[in-house]
Every structure is written in structure tokens, then in C-alpha cells.
Amino acid sequence: MTREAAYCFAADLGGTKLAAAMADARGRIVAELTEPTDQRGAAHVAEQIAACADKLAQAVGIEVTQARHVMVGLPGAIDPRTGRVSLTPNIAGLEDFDILGFLRGRFGPDVAIENDVNLSMLGEHALGCASRCRNAAFLALGTGVGLGLLIDDKLFRGACGSAGEIADLPIGRDPTTQMLSASGTFELEVGSLAIVNRYRRQGGTAAATVRDIFRLLEQGDEVAASVLDTTARWVALAVVSLQSLLDLELVVFGGSIGVRPELYERVRRTLPALFSRPIAIAPSRLGDRAGLIGAAWAAAQTLRQNLEPA
Amino acid sequence: MTMPAPPPPVTSVTRQLSRRSVFEALLHRSPISRADLAKVTGLSKQTMSEVVDAFGQQGLVRQVGRTSGNVGRTAVLYELSPEGGHVLGIDLGARRLTVALADIAGRVLAEADEPTDSRGGAWALDQIARLSDRLARDNHTHPSRIRSIVLATPGVVNPKSGAIEMAPNITGLGHLNVVGLLGEKLGSPVVIENDINLALLGEIWHGCAQNVANVAFLALGSGIGLGLFTNGQLVRGENGAAGEIGYLPIGGDPLQAASRLQGCLEYQVGATGVLRRYREAGGSEVESVMQVFERAQVGDPIAAQVIEETARLIGLAAAAVIAMVDPQLIVLGGSVGARPDFADQVARVLLQLSPRPVEIRTSTLGRRAGVVGALSVALSRLHDAFFGVAELAAALPLPPPAHRSARQ
Numbered sequence: 001m002t003r004e005a006a007y008c009f010a011a012d013l014g015g016t017k018l019a020a021a022m023a024d025a026r027g028r029i030v031a032e033l034t035e036p037t038d039q040r041g042a043a044h045v046a047e048q049i050a051a052c053a054d055k056l057a058q059a060v061g062i063e064v065t066q067a068r069h070v071m072v073g074l075p076g077a078i079d080p081r082t083g084r085v086s087l088t089p090n091i092a093g094l095e096d097f098d099i100l101g102f103l104r105g106r107f108g109p110d111v112a113i114e115n116d117v118n119l120s121m122l123g124e125h126a127l128g129c130a131s132r133c134r135n136a137a138f139l140a141l142g143t144g145v146g147l148g149l150l151i152d153d154k155l156f157r158g159a160c161g162s163a164g165e166i167a168d169l170p171i172g173r174d175p176t177t178q179m180l181s182a183s184g185t186f187e188l189e190v191g192s193l194a195i196v197n198r199y200r201r202q203g204g205t206a207a208a209t210v211r212d213i214f215r216l217l218e219q220g221d222e223v224a225a226s227v228l229d230t231t232a233r234w235v236a237l238a239v240v241s242l243q244s245l246l247d248l249e250l251v252v253f254g255g256s257i258g259v260r261p262e263l264y265e266r267v268r269r270t271l272p273a274l275f276s277r278p279i280a281i282a283p284s285r286l287g288d289r290a291g292l293i294g295a296a297w298a299a300a301q302t303l304r305q306n307l308e309p310a
Numbered sequence: 311m312t313m314p315a316p317p318p319p320v321t322s323v324t325r326q327l328s329r330r331s332v333f334e335a336l337l338h339r340s341p342i343s344r345a346d347l348a349k350v351t352g353l354s355k356q357t358m359s360e361v362v363d364a365f366g367q368q369g370l371v372r373q374v375g376r377t378s379g380n381v382g383r384t385a386v387l388y389e390l391s392p393e394g395g396h397v398l399g400i401d402l403g404a405r406r407l408t409v410a411l412a413d414i415a416g417r418v419l420a421e422a423d424e425p426t427d428s429r430g431g432a433w434a435l436d437q438i439a440r441l442s443d444r445l446a447r448d449n450h451t452h453p454s455r456i457r458s459i460v461l462a463t464p465g466v467v468n469p470k471s472g473a474i475e476m477a478p479n480i481t482g483l484g485h486l487n488v489v490g491l492l493g494e495k496l497g498s499p500v501v502i503e504n505d506i507n508l509a510l511l512g513e514i515w516h517g518c519a520q521n522v523a524n525v526a527f528l529a530l531g532s533g534i535g536l537g538l539f540t541n542g543q544l545v546r547g548e549n550g551a552a553g554e555i556g557y558l559p560i561g562g563d564p565l566q567a568a569s570r571l572q573g574c575l576e577y578q579v580g581a582t583g584v585l586r587r588y589r590e591a592g593g594s595e596v597e598s599v600m601q602v603f604e605r606a607q608v609g610d611p612i613a614a615q616v617i618e619e620t621a622r623l624i625g626l627a628a629a630a631v632i633a634m635v636d637p638q639l640i641v642l643g644g645s646v647g648a649r650p651d652f653a654d655q656v657a658r659v660l661l662q663l664s665p666r667p668v669e670i671r672t673s674t675l676g677r678r679a680g681v682v683g684a685l686s687v688a689l690s691r692l693h694d695a696f697f698g699v700a701e702l703a704a705a706l707p708l709p710p711p712a713h714r715s716a717r718q
Contacts, residue, residue, distance in 0.1 A: 135548045147634075151545055158540070158636025159524035162666060168633040170560065170626045170663065184633070237559045244557035244573070245536065245634050247547025274564050275557065276571070 007060070008303050009053045009067035009107070010295035012116055013037065013045065013074050015090030015143065019292045020052035022060050022067065025307070027126070027300030031059045032292065042097035050106045069306065070107045071299035073116035073291045074099070075146070077162045083113065086162075090144070110306065114298065116291045117164065117254075118155050120284070121148030123294030124252050128285040136250045137242060138290070139166070141235065141258035143192050151246065167191075171237045189234040192257065199227045210257055217262055232266030239267065240275045254284035323699065328353055330697040330706070332361045333370075333390075337415060337693075337709050340389035341374045347388070362388065370394040370414070390415040396446075396455050397692050398496070399684030400438055401462040401505060402426065404480055404532060407434070408681040409441045411449060411456075416689055416709045420449050421681065431482025432491075439495040456498050458692040460684040461488070462505040464533070466551045474502065503687060505680045506553060507544050509673070510537030512683030513641050515708055517675040526637040527673075528555070530624060531644035532581040534573075538635055545635075556580070558630055561623040579623050584646075588616045599646055621652060625659025632664050643673035 008027070011020040014037060021032035033052060038044040049072060057064040076088030076095070088094040103111040121138035124130040130138075130150065138148040147164035149156035156163050168184035188194055192210045199207050204223040207213045216224040239251055253264045264283055271279050284290050331351040335342060339350060348358045365371040372391040376384040392413035401408040408423040422445050427433040438461075446453050463483070466475045474483050493500045510527035513519040519527075519539075527537040536553035538545035545552050556576030564574045577583050584599050593612040596602055605613035624647070628640055642653045653672045661667065675682055686708055693706045 149634075151540075152543070156540070156635070159638040160636055160666070163634065163636040165633050165636070168629070168664070170629045170633070237564060240557065240559050240564065241630055242634065244554045245538075245552065245631065246545065247549055247551040247554070249548040274559065274570070277551070 005066060006068045006303060006307060007062060007066050008069040008071065008296060008299035009056065009064075010070075010292055010299050011049050011052060011072045012119065012291035012295055013049065013072060013091070014116065015075060018045070018048060018052065019289070020049065020056060021292050021296050022053075022056040022062075023296035023300055025300055025303055027297040029293065029296050031056050033059075037091070039092075042091060042093035042099065043102075045091060045094070046097065046099055046102045049103070053107070067107065068110060069299045069303040070103060070111040071119070071295040071302075072099070072103060072111070072113050073119040073295050074113055075116050075144075077160070077165060078113055078115055079161045080157055081160075085113070110302070112299070112302065114155075114295070115146075115148065115157075115161070115164075117146035117148040118157070119148070119292075119294035119298065120254055120286075120290035121150050121252070121294065122155065122298050123286050123290040123292070124254075124284060125150055125294075126297040127293055128252070128290060129282045130250055130252055133249045135246070135248045136252060137164070137246075137248055138252045138254055138284070139235075139239070139242075139258060140255035141190060141253065141263070142255035145187050145190055146255075147242070149246070166238060166242075169238055169241060171241055172234060186234070186238055190231055190238075190257075195227060195231055195257070198230060199223060202226060214260060214262055228262060228266060232263055233270055235263070236267045236270040236274055239271065239279060239281065243275060243277075243279050249280065251279065251281045252284050253281060254287070254290055256288070259283045259287060326697070326699045328357055329361055329364075330699055332358060332365070333693070333697050334706055336365075336371060336388065336390050337706065340415070341387035342389075343377055343385035343387055345385060368394070392417065392419070393455070395457045395692055395696070396451055397685060397688035398442055398445075398456050398459040398498075399462070399681045399686075399688055400442070400459065401508070401680035401684060402434060402438065402480065403505065403680070404464065406677070407437060407441060408678070409438070409445055410681045410685055411445050411451065412685045412689065414689075414692060416685075418682075418685065419451075420445050421678075426480070429482075430480050431486060434480065434483070435486070435488065435491055435495065438492060442496055453497055456496070457695070458688040459492075459496055459498050459500045460508070460688040460691070461492065461500055461502045462508040462680040462684045463488075463502055464505050464535075466504065466549070466554070501687065501691065503684070504535075504537070504550070504553075506535035506537040507546075508681075508683030508687065509643055509675075509679035510539055510641070510683065511544070511686050512675050512679040512681070513643070513673060514539060514683075515686040516682050517641075517673060517679060518671045519639060519641055520710070522639045524636070524638040525641060526628075526631050526635060526639070527641045527643055528624070528628060528631070528647060529644035530579060530642070530647035534576050534579055534624075534627075534644075536631065538637070540635065540637075555627055555631070558627055560626050560630070575623065575627055579620050579627075581646075584616060584620055587619065588613060591616060603646075603649070603652075617652070618655065620646075621655035622659050624656045625663055628656065628660055628668075628670075629663045632660075632666060632668050636666075637668060640668055640670050641673055642670060643676075643679055645677075648673045648676055 006025045019034045021029045023029045038048045076085045083100045117140045130136040134153045136150045140146040147166040149164045167187035169186040172185040172189040213224045335350045348355045371388045374389045394414040399410045407426045410421040411419045427437045519525045525539045529535045534556045536555035556573030558575040561578035568577045602613045657670045
């Protein structure tokens, strides 16, 4: 197949929405769509992904078989040795569902799955604010927390694909003095639920979501400001941890909470008091499309390798 | 009009590759006959013989006897000659200086250590030169035969400037051009690498982390340090400061001055931190962390509590490493970290903390880890200088320790 006739299909699966795109062999997205994630569990979600590919192929005017490489981002750790997905609390049944097998059954062998935050890191590395970096991280702060790592110009996955499981970072209330829980120490301080609970604990009543807290902040709500100060401090401590272990050039802030200047500017102001060397942080340039763009870019890269004679 | 491109130098690369594969076979399979060399390398007998003869003229190989097969003629056996070149590994610690000499085949010929000159700086460099010279002389090795030298030192070696930064325990090193001065004194190029990184490479070459692709080495002694090895490479970070685990904001107030200066974690778990906590908790007068361990063993509850708290903090630090880099194995090293009783305590804390259990081992090389790692890098560099082929990015694999012990 020639380069002109070859496309790739990219998807970024989240707990609430599924984004999908058809891209050309250079990774440029030619059509994309977003849908609410099917809440009936893994098997339905897998069908939904395949259906998105059909819709996009039709929109572009190609056969779906022209999508010669497929990359799907998932909110979980993927063991590079087995393809097994773990740590995916947001999509019911995904850990026990052979999503890679399903996708290969539909699209053929050229399918890969990757952690969604890793793909966001790749997106920012390819086209976003980390394009000149060799060592960087993508810190996703939203419902949950996640981290994608770029070390020496390559994605860093660790021995079992669990590198960057920042939710488990022991930064937060001392984890040796309390019961273990399904979500990690750090996530218990900065996940969206933790932020809302913090607001309530401090006597706030008007907020049901983190978005509400940001709105109240604009209106001068002091509790909202204090809650974000505390949250930013925990995030800054995680960034210091990251920096002391890995010495990065840039930490990109993403996710619905991470991209808010009200948060990352607070983190930026906190950092100098905590670490003697400067730490560069920046908001994601690609926003909530980072994962999808990274998936398309990674798929296209593999596609070109497959098309070129060895 | 453009000139036609010159033909690629095929013969030269081919010859390089042949030399490299014969050398590799000698490195890993000595003693070996010419027939077996040809078999292993896949080279024609003639090419292989040309290479072996050339190696002989260069002093790279020597005969070590004959096969004792009972069928047919016996064959001459070859091995790498110690005359082929030597390497020096140096571990410059705050308190001890260790130097080791090895030959091109990775056989450790001699090793010596003494207390580091407490005046530091130029005195320490003089001391290194003196000890290295003595080691070479005692082994009848002319210093000019030492082709590759690697120095392990605490602190951050900036990969861009070559300067040693953040080595507070050895005075006067930060202002010296250590690479230049030492190279001049020893008559051979010197490469500097962080001591923890080298201890990690030592454990991978000869110690408890052989054949493990993703390893974290956590050293606890007078200070705390971390080395990370993943997919065949050290993780160095953007400015060579990866693994500065002492700066983890764990165990104290990260906003206090000591945390910012010395590192929040190191302020608690470094030797001075352990002694300070023991004193503040009402412990009796002690001078070293080892004494605190001794007190704990004879029933001093304050000492036991201080050690338990140290193990808890190291467990938390290990949990942070697991969350961030997902290693297959964590090696505990350093004078405190390598103690099996302490490692057991850390492992218990981790079991309680981390959803993903990671194997923990204690360093098997102990104090020698750094110098063994320095030798391994010096050796790889020597091999690469002799047999590196630009087309092959990967370094020649080092000989396993079994090879070395079989020949002693």
C-alpha cells in the first residue's frame, strides 16, 4: 500500500468520553469525533471504539481497512510483556477483557494499546510544549491523577508498564499510619473527589464539583482559595519528588484540573521554597486533545516503519 | 555537477566486525581453539586465523595450552593476554579511597584501599595517583599500559560541564578540574561518574543484580543516594541529577532550611540525621550509626525506635521509587542499607505500603560495589576504543564473573 492510501486510526478512551480520529501517514488528523463512553463496561466500549473507526472512515471517504495501524489509549497500566491492562477503576471490566485481542480481531495485527497519559506525553513531545525536551513528564490532574514520562527521548514504562503511577506516590497523609486503599496516597489528596471533600471540610457549602470551586474562586470565595492553595502544595511536593528522582527538563500540566492557571500558577509559586534548583512547569498546549494527538502520532510512526522496506 | 559518492568502506567495516566478534568470543569463551573460534564467530577459518595472528602481534592473545581431547590431534587454546591493556577503577569516598586494577579480559588483578586524605581537593587527587602507581608497580604493570580510568565520586557529575557538583562530603573538589588534573597525573584519560550509579553497575556486573533489566540501587550510609538502570542504561536526567533521592519531601518539613539545603529525606536518614534523632529522643552518647544499631541489639528501646523510624522512611522512599519508575528489583546498599536486619525492616514496611510488591535484595559487593562498577565502565570504554564499530550502537557485553573465577 502506498503512503497516500494508508491511514491510521487513533482513539483515546476515558472514563467519561471516548475521542477517536483518523489520521494520515504523517500523523495529521483528518477527522475526529468525541462520544460519551458507553457505561455498560469493557465489551461495549470495545464495540464503540470499532464503531467510531467505521464512522470516521465513512466521513473521510475511505474503507476502514485503509487504517493500517491502530493505536488506542487506555486509562490504565499496560504490561509491555503481556499486554495485560491493570489499574483501571474508571471502566468496568477492562482488566478482565482482552481488549488487544478484540481490536486485533477487528483491525488485524497492527494494533497497539498504550497508557493514555503516556500518549499525552507523546503528543506534547511531538506537537506541543515539550517538543524540544529529551526528559519530561506529563502530569494529568483530573478525576484521577496520572503521569507519562519521557526519559532520554523515549517513553519510560518501567518493568511492568507501571512507571509513573503517581497516584501511589507516598505524598499525602502518611500512608504507613492508615489502611491501604484502592487509590493511592497522592490521589487521595489531589483527585477531584479529594478537592471537593476538602472544600466541604473547610466549611464550604456551595460546591459540588471542582469546576464549582474554580467558579467560586473567581467570585472571591476564600475557602475556595484556601482549598486550591492546599491542593497546589501537594502537587508541588509531587513535582519535587519527581524532580529529585528523575531530573526532568519540563513537567507539563494537563487534565481538566491541571490545565487551570488558578492551579498551576499556585504550584509554580510554591516550588522555589521547596527545591533549590529551578523546576520548569507549563500547561499542556494540546489540552484534552493531547492523548488523541499522541495516539495518532505514535500510530503514524509505526505505520511508516511498516511501510518502508527494512 | 556533483561528484559521485565514494563507495562505502565495506572491507574496513567488515574487518572491524570480524575483529570485534573474535574478541568477543575470546572475552566470553576463553580458553578456546581456533576451530571453535571459527565456529562461534561464523567466520571462515582463514579470516579468523588472520585476526588471531594480528591479535597475537598486538599482544592481545596468548596461548594457554592444548585441548586434551582423546580423539584426533589436540588443538592450541587461546585466551586474551593480560598484556592487551589494563583499566583502573577508583572509588573516592568521603572516608575511603579504593583503587582496583583489571586487565582487558576483566580479571581483577589487584585492589587496595586507605582512608581518604581528609584535606580533600588536590591532596585527595595526589593520594589517588600515589595509590594507583603503587598498585600498578606491585603488579608489574607499566602505567602506560593503563588505557582507561573511571573515577567514582559522590555528588552530581554534570554531563555538560564535566564538573562535580553537590559533593559536600569531600572538600575542595568542586573548584578543581578533576578530569584534567587526574588525567595528567595518571597519564590516561579519566572519566568521572557518580558513585551510586557505579555501585549499581557493579552489582549488575558482579553482584546481586546480574541479568536484571530494570534495577534501582538505594544506598544508605552517611548520606542517601539512588541509581536507576532501565533497559540497559543508567538514567542520568537532564543535568545528571537524577536519583537525588535525599531531596524527596518525605520525613520532615520540606519548607525548613535544612530540607532545602541538605534534602528533606537526607536530613532525617543520613548519618547525622539518625544520630540527631537518637540524641533528641534521649539516647545516650554515640558516635556512629553502627553504635545505634549495636544499642538496639542489646535492648535500647530508643535506639530501636530510631532505627524503626529510619526503616519506615526508607520504605516510603522505596514506595516513591516504585510508583515513579517501576523497577523489577531494588538493591539496598551502603553501610546501613546493606545490613540484612535493616533491609528486612524496610521490606516489611514496603509490604504494608505498596500495592505492587517488588523484590528487595541487599548489595552483595558491599563497599566494593563502587570500584567494581568503575572497573566495568573502564573496561567497556577500553573495549569500545579497541573494537567499537560506529554501525553498532551497542557496547560489547562484559564477561560474566563466572569467567573470571574459573581462571583464578
